[in-house]
Amino acid sequence: MKEATVWPGILAGIVAAMLTAAPVAAQKKYDLGASDTEIKIGQTMPYSGPASSYGTIGQSMAAYFEKINAEGGVNGRKIKFISYDDAFSPPKTVEQTRKLVESDEVLFVAASLGTAPNVAVQKYLNSRKVPQLLVASGATRWSDPKNFPWTMGWQPSxxxxxxxxxxxxxxxxxxxxxxxxxxxxxxxxxxxxxxxxxxxxxxxxxxxxxxxxxxxxxxxxxxxxxxxxxxxxxxxxxxxxxxxxxxxxxxxxxxxxxxxxxxxxxxxxxxxxxxxxxxxxxxxxxxYLKDPTDKMWENDKAYLDWLAFMKQWYPRGSLTDGSNVYGYSLAQTIVLVLKKCGDDLTRENVMKQAASLKDVELPMLLPGIRINTSSEDFFPIEDMRLARFDGTSWVLMNDPDGKP
Incomplete structure (x- = not known):
C-alpha cells in the first residue's frame, strides 16, 4: 500500500489553523454571577408593604425560571433567581440591592419594581456597571442611555x-x-x-x-x-x-x-x-398585554399556554390578575436576552444584547405590539391600545378615539 505524503509546509499550516481555531470555538466569557452551570439574577420586589399586590410579579417570574430550569436552562445553564422583599421602601431597596451585588454577586438586577425604589439604586448600579435591566416601572428616566447606560426599562412610558x-x-x-x-x-x-x-x-x-x-x-x-x-x-x-x-x-x-x-x-x-x-x-x-379576563382570548394559543403555565408552575397565582401576565412576559424577555448572550455572559454583553432586540413578538403582548431596542432607545415597548371595562373584563377598542 502506498503511503500518503504530507508536505511539511501543509502540515504546519493545518496545525497552525487548528491551534488558532480551537480557542475561538471554546471561548467563554464570564463576569461575576455566571459560570458553565449557573446564571445568577437579582431583584427587589414589594412582597410586603403598601404595594404588596405587585409581589405576584416576582413570584410569577420565579415560577417561569423554574420551568426553564426544568427544561434544561438557558444554553445549558440554570437560572438562580434571587428576589428580595424591599416593602416598596427605597432605603430597603438600597440595602437589598447592595446585598445582591456585593454578597450574592449576581450577574445583573432584573425587573425590580417601582419608580422610587429603582431611582434610589440607579446611580449605584450604574457606577458598579451592573445592568439594571427591564425595570418594572414606566418612568421616562429608564431610557437615558447617555447618562445611565446600565439602566433599561420595559413597559411603555x-x-x-x-x-x-x-x-x-x-x-x-x-x-x-x-x-x-x-x-x-x-x-x-x-x-x-x-x-x-x-x-x-x-x-x-x-x-x-x-x-x-x-x-x-x-x-x-x-x-x-x-x-x-x-x-x-x-x-x-x-x-x-x-x-x-x-x-x-x-x-x-x-x-x-x-x-x-x-x-x-x-x-x-x-x-x-x-x-x-x-x-x-x-x-x-x-x-399592551392580553388581559386574562377578556373572553376574546379564551381560544388563543398564547393565553392557553399561559394558563397551562399558571396551573402547573404557579397554581396559587390569580388567573384574573394581569400582573401575572406581566411577570411571565418579563421573564420571557430576560430568557431571550440570555439566549442571545450565548457563552459571553459578561455584564457588557448582557446590555449589548438587551439593546439589540428587533421586532420581538412575545406571546402575551397584544397583536401588533413588538419589542424593539437600540443603543439610543431603552424603551422596549412603546405602543398601547385603549380598552373599556364591561363589568367582567377589559375589552379592546378599535381606534384611538375609543370607538368600539
Whole structure:
C-alpha cells in the first residue's frame, strides 16, 4: 500500500489553523454571577408593604425560571433567581440591592419594581456597571442611555400613556371638567405630566388635582375633594389597593364621573374586583398585554399556554390578575436576552444584547405590539391600545378615539 505524503509546509499550516481555531470555538466569557452551570439574577420586589399586590410579579417570574430550569436552562445553564422583599421602601431597596451585588454577586438586577425604589439604586448600579435591566416601572428616566447606560426599562412610558388617555378623554368628552388623583412620587408625576401634555390647551379644564402618599391609610378625602370640585372626568393613577379604594368611595358618594384608570392600577383581580366589578363599568385604560379576563382570548394559543403555565408552575397565582401576565412576559424577555448572550455572559454583553432586540413578538403582548431596542432607545415597548371595562373584563377598542 502506498503511503500518503504530507508536505511539511501543509502540515504546519493545518496545525497552525487548528491551534488558532480551537480557542475561538471554546471561548467563554464570564463576569461575576455566571459560570458553565449557573446564571445568577437579582431583584427587589414589594412582597410586603403598601404595594404588596405587585409581589405576584416576582413570584410569577420565579415560577417561569423554574420551568426553564426544568427544561434544561438557558444554553445549558440554570437560572438562580434571587428576589428580595424591599416593602416598596427605597432605603430597603438600597440595602437589598447592595446585598445582591456585593454578597450574592449576581450577574445583573432584573425587573425590580417601582419608580422610587429603582431611582434610589440607579446611580449605584450604574457606577458598579451592573445592568439594571427591564425595570418594572414606566418612568421616562429608564431610557437615558447617555447618562445611565446600565439602566433599561420595559413597559411603555407613563408620560406616553398619560398623553394617550388625555387625548381619549378630550375626544369622548370635549368640554369635560377633569379631576386628577395620583401617587405622590416620580411615577405619578410622570403620568400627570403626560396627561397634561395630551390635553394641550384644554389643560384649563382641570378643576382639581390631588395626590396621596403610599403610606396613607385611605384616599377617601381626596375623592371627596374631586367630587366637590365638580369633576365629571376622573383620571386615576394609583396602585391596585388605592385604585380599589377610590372607585369604591366614588360609588358610595354617588359620584359617577367618566373614569380613566392608569394601567398600573387596572388589574381586574386586585383592583376592580375588590372595589366591586359593577362600580367600574365603562372605565377606560390603556393596555399592551392580553388581559386574562377578556373572553376574546379564551381560544388563543398564547393565553392557553399561559394558563397551562399558571396551573402547573404557579397554581396559587390569580388567573384574573394581569400582573401575572406581566411577570411571565418579563421573564420571557430576560430568557431571550440570555439566549442571545450565548457563552459571553459578561455584564457588557448582557446590555449589548438587551439593546439589540428587533421586532420581538412575545406571546402575551397584544397583536401588533413588538419589542424593539437600540443603543439610543431603552424603551422596549412603546405602543398601547385603549380598552373599556364591561363589568367582567377589559375589552379592546378599535381606534384611538375609543370607538368600539
Amino acid at each position: 407613563y408620560q406616553a400613556e398619560g398623553a394617550a388617555l388625555a387625548r381619549y378623554s378630550l375626544s369622548a368628552r370635549p368640554g369635560a371638567k377633569i379631576g386628577i388623583l395620583y401617587q405622590n412620587d416620580d411615577s405619578g408625576k410622570d403620568y400627570v405630566k403626560g396627561f397634561k401634555a395630551g390635553l394641550g390647551e384644554a389643560i384649563r379644564q382641570i378643576v382639581a388635582e390631588t395626590s396621596y402618599e403610599v403610606t396613607d391609610p385611605t384616599v377617601d378625602s381626596q375623592v371627596v375633594a374631586l367630587k366637590t370640585a365638580g369633576a365629571d372626568v376622573f383620571f386615576l393613577h394609583a396602585n391596585p389597593r388605592f385604585t380599589a379604594q377610590a372607585i369604591r368611595r366614588a360609588y358610595e358618594l354617588n359620584w359617577r364621573p367618566a373614569t380613566i384608570i392608569a394601567s398600573v392600577g387596572a388589574s381586574v383581580g386586585t383592583a376592580l374586583a375588590p372595589a366591586g366589578l359593577e362600580k367600574s363599568i365603562g372605565s377606560v385604560t390603556a393596555a
